[in-house]
Amino acid sequence: MKRGVAMKAGLIGCGGMGTVHNLSLKELARHYDIRVTAVADCRDEFLNRAAGQWTGVRKFKSGKELIEKSDVDIVHICVPSYLHADLAIRAMEKGINVFVEKPVCLSREDCQRLLDTEKKTGVKVMVGQVVRCFEEYKFLKEVYDHKTYGELKSIIMHRLSGDVTWGWEDWFHDISKSGSVILDLHIHDTDFLRYMLGEPDKYQVHATKFENGLPNQVVTTYEFGNIFAVAEGTWDISTKMPFEAYYRASFENATIVFSSLYEPHVKVFHKDGAVTIPDLKPEYDAKDDSAGINITSLGAYYTEIKYFVECLVNQKPIEAAPLSEGVKSVLLTLDELSEVMK
Ligand SMILES: NC(=O)c1ccc[n+]([C@@H]2O[C@H](COP(=O)([O-])OP(=O)(O)OC[C@H]3O[C@@H](n4cnc5c(N)ncnc54)[C@H](O)[C@@H]3O)[C@@H](O)[C@H]2O)c1
Numbered sequence: 021m022k023r024g025v026a027m028k029a030g031l032i033g034c035g036g037m038g039t040v041h042n043l044s045l046k047e048l049a050r051h052y053d054i055r056v057t058a059v060a061d062c063r064d065e066f067l068n069r070a071a072g073q074w075t076g077v078r079k080f081k082s083g084k085e086l087i088e089k090s091d092v093d094i095v096h097i098c099v100p101s102y103l104h105a106d107l108a109i110r111a112m113e114k115g116i117n118v119f120v121e122k123p124v125c126l127s128r129e130d131c132q133r134l135l136d137t138e139k140k141t142g143v144k145v146m147v148g149q150v151v152r153c154f155e156e157y158k159f160l161k162e163v164y165d166h167k168t169y170g171e172l173k174s175i176i177m178h179r180l181s182g183d184v185t186w187g188w189e190d191w192f193h194d195i196s197k198s199g200s201v202i203l204d205l206h207i208h209d210t211d212f213l214r215y216m217l218g219e220p221d222k223y224q225v226h227a228t229k230f231e232n233g234l235p236n237q238v239v240t241t242y243e244f245g246n247i248f249a250v251a252e253g254t255w256d257i258s259t260k261m262p263f264e265a266y267y268r269a270s271f272e273n274a275t276i277v278f279s280s281l282y283e284p285h286v287k288v289f290h291k292d293g294a295v296t297i298p299d300l301k302p303e304y305d306a307k308d309d310s311a312g313i314n315i316t317s318l319g320a321y322y323t324e325i326k327y328f329v330e331c332l333v334n335q336k337p338i339e340a341a342p343l344s345e346g347v348k349s350v351l352l353t354l355d356e357l358s359e360v361m362k
Contacts, residue, residue, distance in 0.1 A: 027054040032083035033098035034061040034070035044322040058090035100191040105130035112141045121148040123203045124346035131347040146328045147346030149211045153320040155300040170272025177209045178252040182261040200235040206253025211349035217244040227360035
């Protein structure tokens with residue numbers, strides 16, 4: 021990042037993910053000329069806790085007010101998913117660059133409104149499809165792209181979480197606010213598969229539901245040419261189920277296994293019997309539980325935010341997780357959701 025370019029960031033939503041963004045921005049500010057100058061949350065406790073990380077920060081009770089009244093260069097939108105689109109559009113129309121959490125929105129109409137506004141305003145937008153920035157998944161994409169272990173034959177993935185009970189006004193359990201486990205959790209793996217393998221030729225989806233009819237477990241089998249992929253996303257009925265992100269990728273000459281639960285996270289089982297452990301270290305290695313949500317480490321969040329800020333300062337296009345990509349992952353998972361709600 022070029023020195024001397026001061027960036028002012030606004031944080032909208034200071035709950036679980038807002039805390040992760042705030043801590044990542046705090047770390048980024050140790051190395052780069054960026055600081056949070058405005059924070060917004062409708063809950064005083066969360067607003068004050070976030071503001072306490074910075075000096076001279078302005079506090080707002082809503083994201084709308086922050087966008088209208090502050091003079092930030094970037095906003096980080098970390099409110100519940102059903103509020104993303106309107107705030108992102110409002111910010112873009114004010115010429116503010118937008119980092120918006122996944123899923124970028126929850127409807128086809130909002131996908132189009134977002135794309136139209138981005139085109140009209142020319143501001144930069146990045147979506148928090150953070151799995152693209154995890155070292156373990158970057159490694160997988162790299163060995164796939166370079167055919168290091170030959171052709172990929174199949175990939176099995178899952179993302180398991182205990183029931184999500186920390187949300188403001190329990191928004192996760194309302195399908196119109198979260199899009200269920202499909203748009204909230206499973207979208208991470210769907211997005212990564214799309215990123216690595218392109219659009220699936222076809223897929224089959226199965227789901228189970230909580231008693232109130234909300235999908236809480238989805239298993240989708242995608243076909244990408246000769247490669248098949250199975251991705252499961254689950255919000256377990258128990259809050260105690262430990263979070264696990266997992267993949268097993270079978271290549272011609274090796275099988276790679278990743279589990280966020282076990283150290284080392286990634287092992288490569290070669291066809292000749294050798295077992296190797298790739299050296300994967302995030303550029304910022306910190307574990308901080310103060311967000312109180314199911315994330316394993318701050319590293320990839322730091323990396324994605326740093327990438328976004330560097331694209332802004334160096335006037336480079338957002339290639340890692342642009343709006344168009346966030347939108348395509350929403351459209352695919354919306355189709356999956358419609359399938360299981362028939
Ligand atoms: N990338 C990831 O790994 C990841 C992980 C968890 C959540 N998320 C996403 O982050 C977003 C937020 O999730 P969360 O877990 O932080 O939820 P949360 O309920 O913990 O936090 C949301 C916060 O927004 C505040 N809020 C609500 N309406 C507001 C408004 N109009 N203006 C300002 N603040 C408002 C609430 O008070 C709350 O503090 C969701 O879209 C979720 O899908 C992403």
